[in-house]
Amino acid sequence: MMRSLSVQLLTMLTIALLPLGLIAVYQTLKVVNEVESIAERDILARTAQAAQDELGLIRRAQGVAYALGSAAASTSENPELCDATMRNFVNQEDEFVFAGFLQLNGTLSCSSTDETIDFSTSPAWHDFVGRPRPMVTFNSEGATSRQSVITAIVPMYSLSGELLGAGAVSIPHRLSRELLEPSIQSLELAIINQRGEVLSTSPGNDQVQMFQRLALEPGTMEIHEDGLTYRIEDQDAQLAIALVPLIDGESYIVGRWTDSSSAFAVSLLGTATPAFPVIMWLTSLFVAFFAIDRLVLQYLKKMRKRMAAFSADDLQGSQINLRNAPREVDEIAACYNHMIDQIAQDHSDLERNVREKELLLKEVHHRVRNNLQLIASILNMQLRQIDSPEANAVLRRVQDRVMSLATIHKSLYTDTNVKTVQVDELLTEIIDGTLDVGLNPDLNISPEVNLAPIQLDPDQAIPLSLLLTEATTNALKYMGPSENEDPILRIELSEPNPKEVALKVENSRGNNEIQTPEGTGLGKRLIEAFVQQLGGELDIAETPDSYTIRVRFKKLVKKTPLSEAA
Secondary structure: OOOOHHHHHHHHHHHHHHHHHHHHHHHHHHHHHHHHHHHHHHHHHHHHHHOHHHHHHHHHHHHHHHHHHHHHHHOOOOHHHHHHHHHHHHHHOOOOOEEEEEEOOOEEEEEOOOOOEEOOOOHHHHHHHHOOOOEEEEEOOOOOOOOOEEEEEEEEEOOOOOEEEEEEEEEEHHHHHHHHOOOOOOEEEEEEEOOOOEEEEOOOHHHHHHHHOOOOOHHHOOOOOOOEEEEEEOOOOEEEEEEEEEEOOOEEEEEEEOOHHHHOOOHHHHHHOOHHHHHHHHHHHHHHHHHHHHHHHHHHHHHHHHHHOOOOOOOHHHOOOOOOOOHHHHHHHHHHHHHHHHHHHHHHHHHHHHHHHHHHHHHHHHHHHHHHHHHHHHHHHHHHHOOOHHHHHHHHHHHHHHHHHHHHHHHHHHOOOOOOEEHHHHHHHHHHHHHHHHOOOOOOOOOEEEEOOOEEOHHHHHHHHHHHHHHHHHHHHHOOOOOOOOOOEEEEEEEEEOOEEEEEEEEEOOOOOOOOOOOOOHHHHHHHHHHHHHOOEEEEEEOOOEEEEEEEEEOOOOOOOHHHHO
C-alpha cells in the first residue's frame, strides 16, 4: 500500500504543509485568545456603562449621607433641629425618602420621620461598627419609609478620629430599578453586596431569584479590578455573566446576558476559528492532490489499465491514446505505442515461422510414416519366403512394432495440433491393429477397452504407444481361458489426477489344450525400457489365473518458448 504513488504523494504533501498548518493554528489561537480577551473587556465595559446612572445615584446618596451625617453630628445637642434638617432635605429632594443619623449605640435619634428606632441588635449594625466602611443595603420594607428602599450608610468620625455613628439616606427601589434599566435588550442588571445579597435588579424585585440562582458571593471570589466574565447553563439556556466592582469592593454590578452571542461578539468565531487553518491545510492537500491526479495520476492509471489488458491477439487495441496529457506523459505513451508496434511486427514474423515449422514437421512425420510402411511391406514380403515358424514369429513381432511406429507418425501429421497428441484416439487405432493381427481366432474373446480422453506430449505419446503395443502383444500371446470362463483382455487408460496418467493391461491365464509359444523375454525388457523412458513406475501382478501390468507416470510439462508465448 505504501508503494502506491498516490499514498506517497499525499504523505509528502502532508509533511510539507504540516509546519505551515501548525504555525497558522498557533497564530490563530493567539489571535482568538486576544480577541476573546478584548471581548471580555468589552462586555465588562458595557455592563459597567449600563450601571453608570445607578452608580451616580449611589455616589450622590453616599455624599448626601456624609453631608447630613456631618450636620447631625454638629447639632447632636439639639434633636429638634437635627430632625428638622433631615425632614426639610427629604421634602425638598424627591429622590430620597429617608435621611437620618445613627448614633454609635445603634439608636436612630435624628431622622426625617421623627421616630426613634433602636438598631443595636441588628447584625448589619454590628458588622458596620466592627468594620466601619461605606455600605449600601437593600430592604424590601424600610423601617421608617415602609417601602422597598436602597440605603447608603457612611461612617462619621470626630476630629480626633473617633467613630461617632453613621449617616444614612434611603432612595426608593423603583428609582434604582429605572436607572438600572439597560439599553441593551438581552442584558439584565442587578446590584449585589459582598455576601451575594441582591440589592436591586432591573427586572424588578420579583425576579430576584434568577440572580440568586447564580450563587455569586464576591467576598469569596478573586475579582480583578475590571471585573470578570464567564458562561453558565441556566435552565437549558446559555448565559454570559459579567461581575463588575461597583463601590469600593462593597457593592457589585451583575450583568446577566441572556444572549451570549450578543455579549461575546466573537464567541462563535473564537470557537470555530482554530479549525480554519486545519480546514485550509486539508483544502491545500486536496487541491494539490487533485492537481497531481489530473495532471499525472489519471494518465498513469489509464496506461496501467491498458498495459494490464495487453493481449498478443489484439495488439492494436492495447495501444494508449491520451487526450490533453502533459508532454512528458505523452512521450511515455508514444514510447509504449512504438513498443506495441514492434511487438506486433515480431509477433507476425513468429506466427509465420511457426506455421512454416509446423508444415515442415508434419512433412517429416509423413515421410517417416511412409518409410516405416515401406519397411513393413518389405518385412511382409520376407515373411512369405520364410518357412521357419520361429523366424516367422520374430519377423511378425518386428513388423507389429514398425506398424505401431507408423501409426504414431500418422497421428502426428494428421492432427492439427503438433504440440500434443490425443493418446486415446492413437491407442485405439494401435489396439485395433494389434488385435487384427495377433488375436487367436480359436479363442472366444471380446476385449474390454476403456480409454480416457487424454492429451500428451509427443515425447511421451510415442513410448506409451510402443509400451501398449508390447503389453497387448504379450497379453494376446500368453492369454488363455480359465476352466469355466472365456479369456479376458482388459485395457484401461485413466487420469487419477490432472498431473498423472495410469495404464492397465490385464489378461487371463489358464490351462488348455492350446499350446503357447515360449517367450524370449524381449517384450518384458522393452516394456521396462519404455516405462523408464516415461519416467514412471511399473507394477506386474502375476497369479495362476491372470497377468496384470500397471504403469503410472507423470505428465510431461514443457516450458513454453518465449517465441511461442509471444
